[in-house]
Amino acid sequence: MTASVPAPRYGVPAETAAERTRRFADDLTRRRTIRDFSDRPLPDGVLAAALAAAASAPSGANVQPWRFVVVTDPVLKRRLREAAEAEEREFYARRASDEWLTALAPLGTDWRKPFLETAPAVIVVFEVHKGPASPRPYYVKESVGIAVGFLLAALHRAGLATLTHTPSPMRFLNEILDRPAEERPYLVIPTGYPAPDATVPDVRRKPLEEVVVWR
Template identity: 75%
Template sequence: MAPDEALARVRDLADDLVRRRSVRDFASTPVPEGVLDEAIRAAASAPSGAHVQPWRFVLVEDPAVRRRLREAAETEEREFYERRASEEWLDALGPLGTDATKPFLTDAPALIVVFEVHQGPSSPRPYYVKESVGIAVGLLLAALHRAGLSTLTHTPSPMKFLNEILGRPAEERGFLVVPVGYPAPDATVPDLERKPLDEVRVRIVEQ
């Protein structure tokens, strides 16, 4: 690839990704057929420790199942906001306007529940699990954004209810839940500023 083309392509991708924002208010508009499968296929192309590929993506479109997930998640979230979270943590969350109510789990037309896959009867021992799954989720979010979709990374804790409701084996451990769809007409996002390149990049060159 010619240098000019390489720069233009990576700049185009960066310009697109810096416009991505987490969305908490979703429309019920369905996602076009095949888009979520292709986004998951992109995520599953991620590198992984020893190429074990220790991830599972559970696509949940059934409204009744999403309702059960929301009820269980809000139970954990109420415990978090009322008892487990420190004042410092709550202060940090304040500008985002989050609380124990999670309507996006039922408003979004689909959820992608991401699991880490650990050693089990049908799965080998994985290596660098969180690093591997984290890279895959990054690719997933980028692919969904490129498709014009909005997402949110939701991390209820603890997550054992995900296995129970979705019928997943014990060797799979919840990593996060990604509501995906189109933003509601009245959706808003925080006015966030990302750190500039010079603040996050350290360049070491030959002297």
């Protein structure tokens, strides 16, 4: 049986809790998905700090079923781009339904993925399933999803832009990055600063009353 330790006390005064949360929410609402990256280098230590935040996420049975592969090598990034674009060409030309393509149209996306090469770092997130050196995980997608949420928030707090990219299928990532079969690709996150001329679609979030139910 695991030993117990005292639960942490966060020391936030009740009278400032709502304001602190509003400031955090206001900051996160400024986060946008970026597709045009600068090649500006990242500050030393920022990726390690953000990944430490991600790795602190809760997980089913505390198995921590995630692996974060940070790709900065230009040769590997080019290979990732070439493989992803090959899959994306098939997706846009043959696999995607008309309904799906219509939903994507306002975002201006297509099969071209230059951000995989331009962004100074690409973080590839894997789910870790049972294997020779890994135990059976529980609630894998939920656990990894929470960790990714922590990661995106931490990178945003550092002033960095991100993109959540999901080429399909993604098994080419195992081959290029030399990952074992029990690690299954979950998400690709180019990370860096927006290009000087970067733009984003003029879209809006749903108002809170549409997504929250109070009982």
